[in-house]
Amino acid sequence: MFSAFRNKELVLTVARQIAEISKGRSFKIMHVCGTHEWTITHSGIRDLLPREVKIVAGPGCPVCVTPGNEIDAVAGLSMREGVTVTTFGDLLRVPGNSTSLAEAKSRGGRIKVIYSVEDAIRMALERRGEEFVHFSIGFETTAPMTAVEVVKGLPENMSVFTSHKLIPPAMDFLLHAGVDIDGFICPGHVSTIIGVKPYQVLAETYRKPMVISGFEPLDVTMGILNIVRQKANQTHLVVNEYRRAVRDSGNERAVEMMHQAFEIRDSFWRGIGMIPRSGMGLKEEFRGFDAAARFGMKIEPEDRMPEGCSCGAVLKGDVAPEECPLFGKGCTPEHPVGPCMVSTEGTCAIVYKFAMPKK
């Protein structure tokens, strides 16, 4: 049944309606999710839309906004005797300010790529004499997993280095800064956790329509149609177009777990800057599991991108990947310069993979 969400005829039907409404007007819509960019680029959705409708990517790639100095600090930790760092695969090759986890690994650092935080727990239980540090990054979709395990209680020889970030404060930040867009496609997976409510205050304050979309081509085109239609009707509602997976109230248990484990903090987004109340760190009562405290790590916020890299502007939707002078020249997925070219959720990597003419 779900394959029908990829049905070409249905998608084209929606695209025709978008074209009908957008005649004589122009629209710019932002999404904030690497998986949305994947669908849009992979399915060629930009080519189905009239020229007047532009879709830009915002800061929807978690590893891209993880500060370089945090990557450096965790890479350094992996070099310590008896310490193993666990992380998700797409963080491995992301360049920090001076090194990457992959580079640390090649120099003897102990880094294990895991699929689930439960893998890290299993490793820690099997090797009691060693220390395990999970580099826990990601948005509201990934934070609840770490939260639920922290609340249950981690093995004594395990701690977490958290760099979790929240999407609505980043949308707020961009809107407050006057980003020139007509509406947001809200991230489907994040929304399964947080539901509809966090977007409502933003839609109301900035008078921008926001539509929660799933990840199939039909989902994304339906989201675009809804925004275009709302813009034409001068409404600014939050609409849940991904009702098969997103309850309006979100996943209340997951949210409760995050509340129990984490406190909201200001957080530094690489390439963007400090965003108030946009991050989560372990609560005082779980400080025993905080790797930064356990290993005395000191990390000052500092914003650096590799020289010549436009990733910061790409993350804000100011610059399209193809407009970066390094794109496809000095910077490719095989030899990435900046974080946006590394991750499978990075806008540059996705555009390079699917949209570059094949030689």
Add this chain to the structure above:
Amino acid sequence: MEGDHAEVEIGGIRREASIALLLGEGVAIGDYVLIHTGYAISKVDEEEARAILATWREVMEAEREP
């Protein structure tokens, strides 16, 4: 299903997933769930999916009428 774990099938491959974040949502054997980094985060509502598809099929058919 056992405790807060369940066997899931993703693209024909069976593996174990945590349902610790869906406790209280009444997940049952045979349900579709959305899995993220080894954890089920949402139960998929097949009725909603069918309803959306039916709506768009109607629109498509209507367009084809002369």
